[in-house]
Amino acid sequence: MPPTRLHVQVNPASSLAAAFTEARLRAAAAPGQVTISFGQTPEALEAGLAAAEVLLLAGQAPLHDLPRRAPHLRWISYTSAGVEWLLQAGLPEAVTLTNASGTHxxxxxxxxxxxxxxxxxxxxxxxxxxxxxxxxxxxxxxxxxxxxxxxxxxxxxxxxxxxxxxxxxxxxxxxxxxxxxxxxxxxxxxxxxxxxxxxxxxxxxxxxxxxxxxxxxxxxxxxxxxxxxxxxxxxxxxxxxxxxxxxxxxxxxxxxxxxxxxxxxxxxxxxxxxxxxxxxxTPHCGLYDPGDYAPRCLDAFFANLARFRAGEPLHQVVDPARGY
Missing domain, CATH: 3.40.50.720 (NAD(P)-binding Rossmann-like Domain)
Known part of the structure; x- marks a missing residue:
């Protein structure tokens, strides 16, 4: 099976930006399972979406018109629990959305x-x-x-x-x-x-x-x-x-x-x-553990990636009808 094409987009303004670095992502990935592109700019997002099957998001990003911009995209994994802005972005029905529920x-x-x-x-x-x-x-x-x-x-x-x-x-x-x-x-x-x-x-x-x-x-x-x-x-x-x-x-x-x-x-x-x-x-940081959040989040993501590659049901799937 060929490697899964993953694009990681990190919003520099996100409180998670310091934890979700390119080096950390590449170190956590299993060899041979994934090819990773990484970006923090609008230009990097456009380039990554063009080929990506999976999008891992830390912080918000403009996700309008995804069928045109991301023709191969099948799964978006968001590194926070709240996904209301993603559900308002009009994601294609064929794209599965998961979040970080349980990580906190x-x-x-x-x-x-x-x-x-x-x-x-x-x-x-x-x-x-x-x-x-x-x-x-x-x-x-x-x-x-x-x-x-x-x-x-x-x-x-x-x-x-x-x-x-x-x-x-x-x-x-x-x-x-x-x-x-x-x-x-x-x-x-x-x-x-x-x-x-x-x-x-x-x-x-x-x-x-x-x-x-x-x-x-x-x-x-x-x-x-x-x-x-x-x-x-x-x-x-x-x-x-x-x-x-x-x-x-x-x-x-x-x-x-x-x-x-x-x-x-x-x-x-x-x-x-x-x-x-x-x-x-408290400025919306009471549930964030800067030492353990990123490792737990990445462990859950790569476990989900293994399920994705095996054709198994993903964990932490968001039900758009319920909003969580």
Missing amino acids: IPKAAEFTLLSVLMLNNQMPHFATAQRERRWAPKPAGTVAGRTALILGMGALGGAAAQALAGQGMRIIGNSHSGRPHPDVAVMTRGGDFRAYLPDTDVLIITLPLTPATHGLIGRAELDLLPPHAGVVNLGRGEILDADALAAKLRDGSLAGAVLDALPQEPLPPESPLWDTPNLVI
Whole structure:
């Protein structure tokens, strides 16, 4: 069997650019299985697409008119989990799209636990008081016995559930399928999660961005949470009404929040979110492990490449109808 023609396109502006180097790609490739072209410019993309059967993307790239530009293309592998921009690019039906779902699992478990512990131990409150030079004691108990509602029980949500259940928390899950999970006490599906919001101590969003999830958590949903509750968004900024959240943090009808996904990224300096009390902002890097992400991603890609060459089903395949 001849080698598979692979083009690797790395956007220099991507946070992954430093990890996905040409030398690293060539070192990871199995001899005789693949011929690699590599590029970071529009010109390199055009040249690579002309012959490529497989396109490995780190960061975004212009992918319009692929039937003309990439007549041999059969598979696009994207090195991130969120693929909404790719689904909007009008990919040919004959091209399979895979993502990096599952690659974040170890860091997702740790960062979710960190976020929930910060909220439970009033760290956003203390950070706000420190900026205002106020001495404002607010003791708290442990998270054991408290309730976390996780929206999205894919790889990220499953990792979050396992980490929080290990601390003795009661987990309510929500997913498209409603499939049971060993760490989830109550599994809901669709809009059923709203009935559990009044009993939720921390709401955790790990959903992908799709037409169904866009704007899912608005003022009405936030108003159902008790005043002591916190919110953690690890999914996409557009899923949560950040202005409604900020208003509730300012008037004290919610206790705190941690946002790793923002409505606009980078968040502009003039955004009022920067000065919102009891809010911790992390610039969409909480789930990224700079040491392990690239090796795990490349291991998964080359394992998929072996399946591709053997005519076997690929892993991490995106369903365009669902958006993830």
